[in-house]
Amino acid sequence: MASTQSEVPTLEPSALTNLIASASASGNLLSATTIQVLHNLQHQHLWTSLQIHDTGASQTATDPANGSSKDISGAPTLISGIPPHRVYTHPDQQLYMLGKGIHEDDLRPERLFVIPTAQGQTWSLRRMASAFDAMAEFQIVEDGEGRAAPEVDAEKAQKLDEYYKKREETLATKEWGAQRLLLAMVDKGMGGDGTVVYYVVQEGEVKPRQN
Amino acid sequence: MDQPTLPIPISFISGRYLLFSIDDVTYLRREYNTCGVLIGTLPQIPQQNVFLGLPLELMPEEARLLVDKGVACIVDEAKAHDGMQSLLEEDRRQYLRELESQGLHATRILAERKDQQRDQKFKEKSDKKAATARAAAKAGGGDKHDSPATPANDSPASVADFFDDSASAKASTSTVPEQIYAVTPTTSYPPLPRPSTSSNNILARPDVPLSYPLFAHLQSRGYFLSPGLRFGCQYVAYPGDPLRFHSHFLVVSAEWDQEIDLMDIIIGGRLGTGVKKGFLLGGPQLSREQAESEIERTESVRTFSIEWAGM
Amino acid sequence: MADADEEVINSTSAEAPQIEVDLSDETQDFRLLNHLSFLGDTASSSLPKRGEKDFEPNPTEFQADVLSASRQAMHNALSHPRIHNPKNRVIGFYAPDGPAPPPQYVETPKDKGKGMNISPDACVCIPNPKGKFFQNTGQTDRWNRVWLLPEEALYMIERGSMDIRWPTSLTGTTEMGGDVSEDEVSIPMSLQAAYACFMGQGGLTLERYSVFTGLKRLGYTVFRAPGWDDSAKPEDSNNEKKDAYAQLKQLRHRGPGLAGILASISDWIHDPMSTASTTAGPVIGCGIHRSYSDVYRKMELIPWYDPVLAPQRDPLDTIAPFRVVFHVYKPTNVIKKTALPTPDFRIAVVNTREQTSIPTLPQLGALLESTPLDPPSGEKMERLLYMRLRHGYRNVVLAVVDQGVTSFLRIGDAAFGKEKLFDAKHVPSGGKKHGFSKQRRR
Numbered sequence: 001m002a003s004t005q006s007e008v009p010t011l012e013p014s015a016l017t018n019l020i021a022s023a024s025a026s027g028n029l030l031s032a033t034t035i036q037v038l039h040n041l042q043h044q045h046l047w048t049s050l051q052i053h054d055t056g057a058s059q060t061a062t063d064p065a066n067g068s069s070k071d072i073s074g075a076p077t078l079i080s081g082i083p084p085h086r087v088y089t090h091p092d093q094q095l096y097m098l099g100k101g102i103h104e105d106d107l108r109p110e111r112l113f114v115i116p117t118a119q120g121q122t123w124s125l126r127r128m129a130s131a132f133d134a135m136a137e138f139q140i141v142e143d144g145e146g147r148a149a150p151e152v153d154a155e156k157a158q159k160l161d162e163y164y165k166k167r168e169e170t171l172a173t174k175e176w177g178a179q180r181l182l183l184a185m186v187d188k189g190m191g192g193d194g195t196v197v198y199y200v201v202q203e204g205e206v207k208p209r210q211n
Numbered sequence: 212m213d214q215p216t217l218p219i220p221i222s223f224i225s226g227r228y229l230l231f232s233i234d235d236v237t238y239l240r241r242e243y244n245t246c247g248v249l250i251g252t253l254p255q256i257p258q259q260n261v262f263l264g265l266p267l268e269l270m271p272e273e274a275r276l277l278v279d280k281g282v283a284c285i286v287d288e289a290k291a292h293d294g295m296q297s298l299l300e301e302d303r304r305q306y307l308r309e310l311e312s313q314g315l316h317a318t319r320i321l322a323e324r325k326d327q328q329r330d331q332k333f334k335e336k337s338d339k340k341a342a343t344a345r346a347a348a349k350a351g352g353g354d355k356h357d358s359p360a361t362p363a364n365d366s367p368a369s370v371a372d373f374f375d376d377s378a379s380a381k382a383s384t385s386t387v388p389e390q391i392y393a394v395t396p397t398t399s400y401p402p403l404p405r406p407s408t409s410s411n412n413i414l415a416r417p418d419v420p421l422s423y424p425l426f427a428h429l430q431s432r433g434y435f436l437s438p439g440l441r442f443g444c445q446y447v448a449y450p451g452d453p454l455r456f457h458s459h460f461l462v463v464s465a466e467w468d469q470e471i472d473l474m475d476i477i478i479g480g481r482l483g484t485g486v487k488k489g490f491l492l493g494g495p496q497l498s499r500e501q502a503e504s505e506i507e508r509t510e511s512v513r514t515f516s517i518e519w520a521g522m
Numbered sequence: 523m524a525d526a527d528e529e530v531i532n533s534t535s536a537e538a539p540q541i542e543v544d545l546s547d548e549t550q551d552f553r554l555l556n557h558l559s560f561l562g563d564t565a566s567s568s569l570p571k572r573g574e575k576d577f578e579p580n581p582t583e584f585q586a587d588v589l590s591a592s593r594q595a596m597h598n599a600l601s602h603p604r605i606h607n608p609k610n611r612v613i614g615f616y617a618p619d620g621p622a623p624p625p626q627y628v629e630t631p632k633d634k635g636k637g638m639n640i641s642p643d644a645c646v647c648i649p650n651p652k653g654k655f656f657q658n659t660g661q662t663d664r665w666n667r668v669w670l671l672p673e674e675a676l677y678m679i680e681r682g683s684m685d686i687r688w689p690t691s692l693t694g695t696t697e698m699g700g701d702v703s704e705d706e707v708s709i710p711m712s713l714q715a716a717y718a719c720f721m722g723q724g725g726l727t728l729e730r731y732s733v734f735t736g737l738k739r740l741g742y743t744v745f746r747a748p749g750w751d752d753s754a755k756p757e758d759s760n761n762e763k764k765d766a767y768a769q770l771k772q773l774r775h776r777g778p779g780l781a782g783i784l785a786s787i788s789d790w791i792h793d794p795m796s797t798a799s800t801t802a803g804p805v806i807g808c809g810i811h812r813s814y815s816d817v818y819r820k821m822e823l824i825p826w827y828d829p830v831l832a833p834q835r836d837p838l839d840t841i842a843p844f845r846v847v848f849h850v851y852k853p854t855n856v857i858k859k860t861a862l863p864t865p866d867f868r869i870a871v872v873n874t875r876e877q878t879s880i881p882t883l884p885q886l887g888a889l890l891e892s893t894p895l896d897p898p899s900g901e902k903m904e905r906l907l908y909m910r911l912r913h914g915y916r917n918v919v920l921a922v923v924d925q926g927v928t929s930f931l932r933i934g935d936a937a938f939g940k941e942k943l944f945d946a947k948h949v950p951s952g953g954k955k956h957g958f959s960k961q962r963r964r
Contacts, residue, residue, distance in 0.1 A: 259739060
């Protein structure tokens with residue numbers, strides 16, 4: 001799959017409007033939303049190592065029903081980055097960590113994908129699924145730019161090793177949930193104030209968190 | 212709680228799917244995670260809405276799934292009851308005798324219960340007397356053993372045993388009290404013969420809404436599904452029997468290319484998180500035009516669980 | 523990172539203890555019923571507390587045992603028989619062809635055509651009515667027999683209060699030996715038979731029935747409203763409309779005498795149109811303004827809807843399901859079925875599988891207009907702005923039924939325009955947390 005991964009330019013926080021204006025000159029309607037979400041992640045939520053994953057405007061997806069190809073106009077562009085704190089921990093994962101005495105801050109930061117959307121934008125299950133399918137294609141090798149895992153003593157290191165091993169296993173069994181991403185929606189409706197809300201979306205039936 | 216004879220007849224009455232036999236209800240709940248909604252009044256405690264009784268209303272989705280699995284069939288109940296006009300004289304008489312002996316059994320149990328209660332009261336009274344006497348004699352502290360608040364814990368079972376086969380046998384051997392309780396039976400089978408798949412009052416399988424594949428998908432994964440009105444969704448999904456478990460998901464179905472308002476995802480996600488549940492959005496990848504059957508559509512279902520990210 | 527506001531929203535909806543817990547909202551553990559004694563003793567039939575439920579199944583034997591105990595309790599509770607004490611048993615007879623005179627009655631030419639005054643939908647006849655139920659249930663004919671509508675009969679048999687028989691004309695008589703009366707030879711109807719025979723008769727749907735019994739079980743008195751028949755139309759719609767307009771004119775017209783003159787003077791002073799400058803000039807105009815109230819009054823430019831002036835609509839001039847099908851009376855009121863007072867609630871029944879969207883404004887408007895004016899009154903309402911707004915000037919209850927699950931929603935026609943916030947006496951005081959933003963459910 002053709003994809004370009006571009007580094008985010010340094011932004012002046014106060015120049016959001018300018019930024020969107022210059023970006024929209026490119027003619028991509030969704031890019032304004034993408035940039036706005038990116039901006040919000042970077043400056044309000046302090047995410048690092050942000051990247052934009054353009055899945056290609058004329059990407060086609062194979063329809064499982066009749067084998068024909070259907071054009072998805074504007075297949076979702078994804079953003080990825082590393083949040084300062086864990087955004088989501090599966091209930092069973094939390095239980096496991098509790099048992100091992102591992103705190104969330106002990107863990108290596110994990111890269112998370114985000115679908116930028118705007119209120120009023122048309123949406124469908126097909127689009128949601130295509131975002132998940134696209135995400136699977138991106139294999140990101142962390143270049144150490146994100147936060148490094150904190151220093152720990154030998155005992156904890158061993159526990160963390162066990163945890164990472166278990167985590168690797170759960171990727172196959174999906175017992176700690178399958179793929180997940182954040183759905184970001186920008187408030188652009190009547191009188192929209194540019195608020196961005198974030199929802200965790202996971203493929204399959206993933207039991208809810210209890211806290 | 213024996214296994215009922217299959218297929219289980221689902222009563223189709225005035226466009227709705229109902230179950231009247233407690234054994235059928237218990238069996239479907241236990242073996243097919245189908246719980247339906249109890250809509251009837253419990254005769255033993257009729258002035259409340261917390262615990263309801265038979266009949267049990269099934270969603271058309273539930274009825275359809277059971278029919279497709281070969282576990283149940285749909286009976287045109289009004290038509291089946293036309294059979295009341297053609298009962299044989301002998302069947303009629305036997306049925307009335309049967310009801311009479313059930314009534315007799317009930318009368319006896321009630322009489323026994325009354326005696327027990329009287330004895331109990333008498334015992335309590337005499338215990339109290341004894342206690343007072345003892346207390347007076349000892350002039351000591353209170354004795355806690357003197358309050359035999361024996362709850363009638365065994366009574367529900369014995370009352371429920373009314374219609375055991377042994378009950379009627381027992382009843383017919385003892386003496387007849389002058390006034391016998393009358394019984395309103397729950398089902399009409401007997402005196403009517405239990406419908407078989409070859410009866411002429413068997414109906415076609417139920418029509419179902421577009422959300423059926425998602426319903427069937429979740430059912431097959433062991434979820435118990437209830438109507439979603441309370442949370443403004445299509446179904447509420449429970450990880451186990453709703454008698455014992457809280458629900459996990461507010462479920463909404465959509466067709467693969469159906470336009471979804473992103474705001475509805477936010478509303479569902481936020482509402483779900485607020486009540487510690489997930490918002491589950493899903494549907495079949497195949498449309499009805501593309502698929503041969505609802506089963507094929509069910510196999511193509513994909514779902515997404517949504518929760519507020521808290522940021 | 524969440525806003526403080528969001529935290530509040532989240533916590534109040536999740537664990538706030540002040541939210542009313544309606545036990546009937548959720549499936550309850552039937553084991554709780556075991557704490558109630560079953561037969562006879564009504565004194566102890568108070569409701570149990572809600573049981574603890576688990577988050578998810580686990581493979582422990584303990585959990586499996588608890589579940590099987592719960593199911594056994596449910597099985598027992600649902601197996602409870604409907605039995606009738608011979609001393610106070612009420613026997614009814616199913617009348618598949620509707621109300622009819624007693625069989626031994628010979629119609630004389632004089633009586634011919636004399637109506638029985640019984641609803642044609644009635645389907646069960648009780649020759650010897652006794653007991654408290656018939657004070658507010660059924661209709662009595664001139665032979666002192668009581669006739670029940672399908673929903674009334676079904677509710678009576680379901681709660682175990684009546685023994686309904688198949689008519690011997692239908693099933694044939696059965697010789698049991700001894701002396702013969704119809705009570706003894708007729709076959710008792712089962713609950714299932716009653717559903718099969720009564721449901722769908724005379725406009726009775728399962729949804730309407732669920733609403734009816736749900737309210738009856740809580741002690742409310744429930745009667746059919748004129749809108750019960752979906753196809754019923756107003757008798758003479760033209761006349762009705764004229765009347766409505768006449769009423770409207772009446773309302774707009776000021777009373778006679780000095781009060782009327784004073785009213786029109788004050789109208790002239792306060793009429794925003796009289797400034798005449800609103801389209802071109804300043805809204806308030808030049809001059810000396812002595813009070814803020816005057817200024818605000820002149821700023822009332824946006825016309826608002828006054829429910830008091832809305833025309834009264836014939837209850838039959840509405841379209842199902844958004845029309846009133848039940849009149850309901852509170853349990854505390856003693857209702858005589860022969861002289862029904864104004865109902866406490868009017869209820870429309872909506873089936874979610876047939877009506878999948880929320881009602882449109884015209885649908886809801888027509889429904890509200892078909893109910894009588896019920897302005898907020900009483901000392902408390904006069905004092906509390908939000909209570910007034912929430913009560914509204916007309917109201918109706920929507921009973922929404924989704925496959926056996928019912929929710930009640932009260933719709934009130936609030937008149938925000940009538941609340942002049944600039945008048946000191948209308949300033950809201952207290953009671954803010956009972957604001958109208960919370961959806962009211964009963």
